[in-house]
Amino acid sequence: MTPSSRTSPLSRLAQPLPDLLAFAALAALVVWGVLAGARNLGYHWQWYAVPATLLTWGADGPAAGPLLQGLLLTLALAGTALPLTFCLGLAACLAALSDSFAARAVSRLYLEAVRNTPLLIQIFLLWFVAAPLLGMGRFTAGVLALALFEGAYAAEILRGAVLSLPRGQWEAAHALGLSRAQTYARVVLPQALRRALPPLTGQAVSLVKDSALLSAISLFELTLRAQALVSDTFLTFEIWFTTAGLYLAVNLALSAAARTLERRVRLRG
Amino acid sequence: MAFQADRCDPARAEAKVLGGVIVEARGLRKTFAGGIEALRGVSLAVRQGEVVVVVGPSGSGKSTLLRCLCGLETPDAGEVVTDGARLPGSRRDRDRIRTETGMVFQHFNLFPHLTALANVTLAPRLARGLPADRAEAEARALLGRVGLKDKTGAYPAELSGGQQQRVAIARALAMRPKVMLFDEATSALDPEMIGEVLEVMRGLAAEGMTMVVVTHEMGFAREAGDRVLFMDQGRIEEEAGAAEFFLSPRGERARRFLSRML
Numbered sequence: 001m002t003p004s005s006r007t008s009p010l011s012r013l014a015q016p017l018p019d020l021l022a023f024a025a026l027a028a029l030v031v032w033g034v035l036a037g038a039r040n041l042g043y044h045w046q047w048y049a050v051p052a053t054l055l056t057w058g059a060d061g062p063a064a065g066p067l068l069q070g071l072l073l074t075l076a077l078a079g080t081a082l083p084l085t086f087c088l089g090l091a092a093c094l095a096a097l098s099d100s101f102a103a104r105a106v107s108r109l110y111l112e113a114v115r116n117t118p119l120l121i122q123i124f125l126l127w128f129v130a131a132p133l134l135g136m137g138r139f140t141a142g143v144l145a146l147a148l149f150e151g152a153y154a155a156e157i158l159r160g161a162v163l164s165l166p167r168g169q170w171e172a173a174h175a176l177g178l179s180r181a182q183t184y185a186r187v188v189l190p191q192a193l194r195r196a197l198p199p200l201t202g203q204a205v206s207l208v209k210d211s212a213l214l215s216a217i218s219l220f221e222l223t224l225r226a227q228a229l230v231s232d233t234f235l236t237f238e239i240w241f242t243t244a245g246l247y248l249a250v251n252l253a254l255s256a257a258a259r260t261l262e263r264r265v266r267l268r269g
Numbered sequence: 270m271a272f273q274a275d276r277c278d279p280a281r282a283e284a285k286v287l288g289g290v291i292v293e294a295r296g297l298r299k300t301f302a303g304g305i306e307a308l309r310g311v312s313l314a315v316r317q318g319e320v321v322v323v324v325g326p327s328g329s330g331k332s333t334l335l336r337c338l339c340g341l342e343t344p345d346a347g348e349v350v351t352d353g354a355r356l357p358g359s360r361r362d363r364d365r366i367r368t369e370t371g372m373v374f375q376h377f378n379l380f381p382h383l384t385a386l387a388n389v390t391l392a393p394r395l396a397r398g399l400p401a402d403r404a405e406a407e408a409r410a411l412l413g414r415v416g417l418k419d420k421t422g423a424y425p426a427e428l429s430g431g432q433q434q435r436v437a438i439a440r441a442l443a444m445r446p447k448v449m450l451f452d453e454a455t456s457a458l459d460p461e462m463i464g465e466v467l468e469v470m471r472g473l474a475a476e477g478m479t480m481v482v483v484t485h486e487m488g489f490a491r492e493a494g495d496r497v498l499f500m501d502q503g504r505i506e507e508e509a510g511a512a513e514f515f516l517s518p519r520g521e522r523a524r525r526f527l528s529r530m531l
């Protein structure tokens with residue numbers, strides 16, 4: 001008899017039990033720590049006031065509360081910046097790997113400038129210096145700042161993935177007579193993108209979190225809404241916990257979607 | 270057109286008819302970074318339908334020679350002329366040599382994200398501009414010819430080494446090359462799979478494909494080869510008919526090499 005045939009369905013269900021118990025204990029410890037901290041501060045919890053920050057019931061049905069409005073703007077900013085980030089990253093990656101000295105130099109300059117200065121300062125530069133020159137609105141400037149910043153990291157992720165492919169792939173494509181563009185499109189990028197998907201997902205999550213910095217140019221996204229609510233209502237803990245929970249939910253959904261995509265494009269065999 | 274009348278190979282019923290020179294290399298030199306002289310003046314001429322086997326110790330420059338012939342490596346000096354296209358030369362010549370020279374690698378280098386069928390159809394569609402249905406029909410015929418009719422939908426990772434190498438051969442043939450280069454096509458294979466790949470190569474040779482074959486399979490070299498080149502330290506040290514080379518190598522180095530291989 002093999003061990004597996006001896007275990008009853010019940011004991012198989014019970015197998016992850018110690019693990020789950022440990023997790024529950026840890027979670028309880030964290031919650032208890034927070035509550036104890038708040039009690040020491042003499043904090044007066046008012047969770048009942050939170051739902052109204054998300055949804056309010058007006059005369060003509062439900063309306064988005066300030067936090068939900070902020071969340072929607074955050075989603076719009078991140079949702080617009082994400083495809084732009086990918087395109088910028090891909091372009092910078094291809095430029096960095098090209099034979100043209102000019103393309104490599106421009107790409108290098110962009111990557112180094114963006115990755116070695118604070119995002120906050122880039123946001124200020126775009127909004128206070130570039131936007132008036134180019135006639136950009138607040139939203140456009142915000143999206144552009146985010147995409148330029150995250151795009152630099154996406155470029156390096158993609159470049160690493162391209163370089164990680166065995167040289168034989170390039171050589172086979174070359175020997176078969178494919179052009180450089182054809183080799184990228186049909187041989188190299190399909191493989192490199194699969195390899196880059198997990199780190200690119202991480203970059204997308206960073207993008208959502210970094211969008212909070214756009215509050216510095218008065219874009220009323222989630223974080224700025226939360227800040228305003230806190231100073232109005234003094235529901236410090238409730239609002240910040242709720243806000244963190246919203247970011248968490250968005251990013252967990254994003255990661256789950258990415259994992260589904262990963263599974264779908266995984267190579268057979 | 271000329272007959273190779275002076276060769277008396279008992280295994281072959283009739284003398285093979287060879288065409289004119291189709292691949293020619295003149296004075297190829299290649300020095301790699303670090304000062305390694307991989308090729309020090311290599312010249313050869315391959316005639317249409319001829320099977321040239323290149324043997325020699327490790328590091329003697331066999332791979333570098335093949336890579337120069339298909340344009341993967343640019344020689345420091347000398348030139349390659351394949352069917353009138355010249356290397357180094359214009360971009361058009363380079364592209365012609367790439368498409369007219371089929372290359373089979375030691376490690377197959379199949380595209381892992383494509384099925385066997387898609388591996389074979391990719392280049393004809395992109396580089397020959399063949400419509401998808403024609404490319405697919407040709408690819409199915411080629412995969413059938415290498416004995417993989419029922420593996421068209423398999424991904425490389427689902428195939429054995431021998432099967433992968435046969436897909437790689439079909440992929441190279443799909444470009445309708447004028448010459449096929451094999452760089453140790455069986456060296457990465459388990460012993461029980463070497464036979465099936467050599468079988469395909471023998472079939473190609475019998476059909477009159479022009480081939481330059483780097484191999485350590487001395488049996489194959491003797492049976493299928495018309496001519497043997499023995500390379501050592503970046504030079505062609507010895508050149509002879511296959512039967513003659515294996516019976517009585519002239520040079521001391523070739524003799525020592527053969528005694529180690531056989």
Ligand SMILES: Nc1ncnc2c1ncn2[C@@H]1O[C@H](COP(=O)(O)OP(=O)(O)OP(=O)(O)O)[C@@H](O)[C@H]1O
Pocket residue numbers: 301302303305306307325326327328329330331332333334
């Ligand atoms: N890309 C490269 N960079 C530097 N040196 C190289 C490179 N390719 C080959 N060489 C060197 O050139 C010499 C000839 O190499 P080559 O691969 O042509 O030999 P070979 O006859 O094919 O050997 P083997 O039987 O081991 O495959 C060797 O000394 C090798 O180390």
Ligand SMILES: [Mg+2]
Pocket residue numbers: 331332333452453
């Ligand atoms: Mg070699």
